[in-house]
Amino acid sequence: MIDLYTWGTPNGRKISIMLEALRLPYQVHPVNIMEGDQFSPEFQTISPNNQIPAIIDEEGINGEPISLAESGAILIYLAEKTGEFLPDDPTERLTCLQWVMWQMGNFGPMLGQAHHFNRFAKEDVPYAKQRYQEVAKRLWNTLNRQLDGRDFIVGDDLTIADFAIYPWAMRYEWQAIELDEFPHVRDWMQRMGHIEFVQHGMQVP
Template structure:
């Protein structure tokens, strides 16, 4: 059983995508970041960087006591290795997945996150900052579009943790001032993942945990 500490953000959705795809049993523990619950002492013992997501694996493969992890990329890799799913076992296939996982963690996520901040949440609208992050997000979308031009998924023929890491950061593309019609290969990939039953189950948790205001 996995305890998942979660909120309805792109990084949170990465882990529910994996858990719904893999069928691993899990218990959801909402951490309302709008109310500051990420700073609670109990949560900080699991996630010292006061960010979601985090997990506790109550049955790690080494048979030792429960294991806690924070950082979404590390969690995805751990779960893939635990289950043997969504990461190739051969050297070259594994490296394809890992480099695109790290691309999301080091590039798309931070840049799109700053895009969200300056576009939607900053109290002062700073045109230079907005344009900088909109442009960099567009560049990264272009990199991804080129990558997907001749393959169905980011690392090749098989859906992987790299796709799970990237997809939630494309979902809010309108926040980022991006039009998916400008990136046809990316758009096709996005629609394939959006149609997966596990994706729909993962995103249905929003209504349970943090329904949007009416």
Template sequence: MIEVYSWATPNGHKVHIMLEECGLPYRVHAVDIGAGDQFKPDFLKISPNNKIPAIVDPDGPDGKPISLFESGAILLYLAGKTGRFLPESVAERYEMLQWLMFQMGGVGPMLGQAHHFRIYAPEKIAYAVDRYTNEARRLYGVMDKRLAKSRYIGGKDYGIADMAIFPWLRSWKNQGISWADFPHLKGWFDEISARPAVIRGVDVLTGQRRPLDVDPKAREMLFGQTQYARR
């Protein structure tokens, strides 16, 4: 039984989806990032960067327990553990890995900034809103162009690159995106949205989230000085 420490965010949903797709037994432990659970000592032992998700697999390599943080690393671990959703061919594997890194280094951070400055920032800074909205559109354009010639973002088969990217695009409205501008990406998005494992994965912990605009403590935990304390 894999222990999953997570919350209902795009990075959390990546791992939830992968676990559902693989059919691995897992147990979810809610890490309420609005309440500050990510700063608790027990969680920091497995996620020293105080970010979700993290996992503990009691049946790790050589039968020994392993703990992992960083969603991309967890996806790679689960793909290796199950032999699924990462191609065996070396060339196809690296083709998919480059798109996984594209998500980790571009889609996640940049769309996260778009969310922050468009939705959550206490003051609307036009330069920041324009910068990250334009970058979101640029990234959507890169993916749309890719999907004009490939059924899936990572290659000919569905895999961890698709699982990593999909949850971030569910908030396309908050990113200032019109699907009319990205028809190939929209077709991919609709296909992934309909997968039963994806539907189950994005439902994990969703009912426990609270709107930030009515939760000042959550805003402080996520965007205030608390997050910068050394631990």
């Protein structure tokens, strides 16, 4: 049994999609980040940076329990644990990890800033809104080029790169993105949205 500490955010949904895809038994522990649950001393022992998601796997490395935070690290851990959704071919594996890192370092943080200034800032900051909307469009263009001629991020098969990127793309309205401007991403999102385990994972918690 894997304990999943999460909330209804793109980063949290990466892991619930992965767990659903792997058909692994897991128990959900909601961490209400709107009420500050992530700053509890108990949660900090699992997630040193006080962020969701985090997991505890009772059957971790060498059969010993392991706790792990940071969504990218969790995706890689689960892929390596099960041998699924991370390519065996060394070049394709590196390509997959490249796009996971792209999401972790760019597509997530920059779109998160767009979310903040478009929806949650206590005062209107036109400069910040314009800046992060422009950055969002640049990143969506990058993703659109990668998906040109491909069914999924790396190629013909689903990988953890798709699981990492999809929940962030699904917040496109928060980023002032018009999907029709990025047809390859739009079509990929439709393909992803028809997968049953993706649908289930997007509903957690």
